[in-house]
Amino acid sequence: MASLEHRSHNGETLRFGDGVIRVAYPGILIESMDFEELAAWLGIRNSRSLHPCPQCLVHKDDLTKLTETFPPRTSETMAAALAEAPVGPKTTRNDYLKNFGLHDLEHFLWSFRNSCPFRASPYDCLHFFDGGIWGRHVWPLIKTYLQVNGLASEFNANMGKFPRWRDLKHISNPTNIDYSEGQTFLDILKCALSCIVQLVPANSCLVRLIRCMVKVRMMLGLEVVTDTRMEHLREFVAEYENLCEEVSEKHDKSFHFLKQHILSHAIDSFKDKGTSRNQNTRVGEGFQQEVSDQYKKTNGKDAEHQISVMDENEETMARLDITVNEWLESHEEDDKEPILASQGTDCRISWFDRVNGWFKLYTLG
Numbered sequence: 001m002a003s004l005e006h007r008s009h010n011g012e013t014l015r016f017g018d019g020v021i022r023v024a025y026p027g028i029l030i031e032s033m034d035f036e037e038l039a040a041w042l043g044i045r046n047s048r049s050l051h052p053c054p055q056c057l058v059h060k061d062d063l064t065k066l067t068e069t070f071p072p073r074t075s076e077t078m079a080a081a082l083a084e085a086p087v088g089p090k091t092t093r094n095d096y097l098k099n100f101g102l103h104d105l106e107h108f109l110w111s112f113r114n115s116c117p118f119r120a121s122p123y124d125c126l127h128f129f130d131g132g133i134w135g136r137h138v139w140p141l142i143k144t145y146l147q148v149n150g151l152a153s154e155f156n157a158n159m160g161k162f163p164r165w166r167d168l169k170h171i172s173n174p175t176n177i178d179y180s181e182g183q184t185f186l187d188i189l190k191c192a193l194s195c196i197v198q199l200v201p202a203n204s205c206l207v208r209l210i211r212c213m214v215k216v217r218m219m220l221g222l223e224v225v226t227d228t229r230m231e232h233l234r235e236f237v238a239e240y241e242n243l244c245e246e247v248s249e250k251h252d253k254s255f256h257f258l259k260q261h262i263l264s265h266a267i268d269s270f271k272d273k274g275t276s277r278n279q280n281t282r283v284g285e286g287f288q289q290e291v292s293d294q295y296k297k298t299n300g301k302d303a304e305h306q307i308s309v310m311d312e313n314e315e316t317m318a319r320l321d322i323t324v325n326e327w328l329e330s331h332e333e334d335d336k337e338p339i340l341a342s343q344g345t346d347c348r349i350s351w352f353d354r355v356n357g358w359f360k361l362y363t364l365g
Helices: 003-009 035-042 074-083 088-098 125-148 151-161 182-196 205-220 226-252 257-273 285-296 303-331
Strands: 012-015 021-024 346-355 356-365
Touching: 074 088, 088 151, 088 226, 125 182, 125 205, 125 226, 151 182, 151 356, 182 205, 205 226, 226 257, 285 303
Parallel strands: none
Antiparallel strands: 012 021, 346 356
């Protein structure tokens, strides 16, 4: 990493794809992770700490204030906080660092140029909005409201009648789902408004909240970002903040959680990094789950080698399966037709039974 650190400050002359020679300064601009991974990467404390946000120093009591700004985290300020921490007992030092939401850890990127790890943290729609604000907080509130008021069956019936659309998962009984992944929750959000509006009282704050969240999510998912669209998103976030206060009062729902606050950083994140597709974690999410399942099968020691062996075995089995399927397809016309052996003292008849999947060999005489 020392060579990259040197280049980040002094640059390196390279010939680019267009044939022009320029001085390039390497840097890390985007870190696509969920919060648990991000907290470990940045060396910050968890979501219940005094200052849990990876991008600013908001206090945990102010997480619902989406339209206010707070002091940003930077490499310089966090390095200064670590340097100013008391050198005495470890407890005293940690108590001081808690005021900045930091662990006693110096991040290697603090000395890099163009690589502030806090500014590079993304707004990930999958974990922060689809599976976060909506999937773990607002949707459970609405589901409970429907069940308590005897409206769940009608809502499910409406969801079952919802027109089918390309890339839209058709979910007939969403109120029976206790846990799922972010994409399923997003599909529920897309359909929920038209399926609930006739079931609840007129001008219900829950309906208005769903409608506002649909608008916010639509803006977050756009693949082209313009200043006008970001201003619309800013207006929608302010509307969402007010609706959350109303829902909190009428339905006793607390919105004091980190993913609620991180929505306030979405606009700045999009201006720095472009659209959400540049920073989301949907790419490779399935691979991470696969590796996680394989890791659970190891003993925790030299896990990388054990996972590699598992991967090789699975690849071998997949290739064998492909080979067998190709052989079956090539012999469809000869299915169960006997293949006679060459002349000899013994006559052997064999064939492949497609039903049972066994080679059968008979010896006659």
